[in-house]
Amino acid sequence: MNVLQKISALFLFITITCCAQKTTFSEDVVSYIANNGTEKQYNYAYDELLKMLENQFPETEANAEGWKYMNANKEKHVSEMITLLAPVYEKNFTHEEIKSMNAFYLTDAGKQLVADGSKLSEAQKQEVNEFYASATGKKIMEKQPILAAEIGKVSEGWSRDLYETALSMLK
Template sequence: MKSILFLCVGLLFSASVWSQSSAYSTAATQCLESNGTLAYYETIFDACFKQMQNQYAKYNIPSETWTELKTVKPSEMDKVNNKLVEAYSDFFTMEDVQNMNALYGSKTGQTMLNNPNALTKKDKKQIDNFYKTATGKKIVSSQAGMKEKMQVISDFWCGDMYKTVNGKLEAKGYSIR
């Protein structure tokens, strides 16, 4: 009977942890979208993909094949998003992410991200006040660590994407080694 009780408690704990993890992932993904990080990684994907196309130009791979291969983009973006969320969790709590989402989702936050020259004095004061909060201070203090983690993520992600596309090309009969 005790083992059934422990099993039930364990399952409830696991469900609770998964739910919190899922909520964090959703909130962090929203943050990554709002602050332009995911858009940045989309440009990295496009640049890496173009580099592969240029590298393999001598193999006369048809454009239809490249179009087909580019369909890996959504799954590759999911992979990098998961890694970025993991990196965020090393530095930021759920409350921090919610605070960032509040800033980045605001008109002032969007102006700060998209057109900083258009910030009014009131906007600048609001941003300054945000960076005086615990979350704002954490963002500033974690910049070096986040930059380092994001570089590692970028490097490994591009390498894995390269291997994925390379494997698909080889499976289609292109001997590129």
């Protein structure tokens, strides 16, 4: 290899490494959003929107294509929301903190907390308390007001855009 080839190879390696780290962080954030129940909440919100729209705009021959689109594109629209949320978490937490949060939500206690926190066993309650007493857990609690405001803005925009899309297709 000549010097130019070595420099090119080094540049390519650095670029791939940098991009891979960023992608991994983003992927971990998306996993966290799925694991902590947030994605489930947006799936529910989408379903509720469709129920509301069914009352306002029952399916007719004129809007059948719009209904077909809305029913077929739930995953796409929820995925867009998750993509919009990822930067909020990336801005407020480090990659290591996201990994720690993900690890907690993959435990039995974390899964039960998402499924139904009122049914946590005593051991699971202890595990939840230990997590929230950790540095990462404390940071989550500290960041709650900031996260709520930022997520609220993103969610409002997503909801508005989705509703406008639905209206334009179903009227």
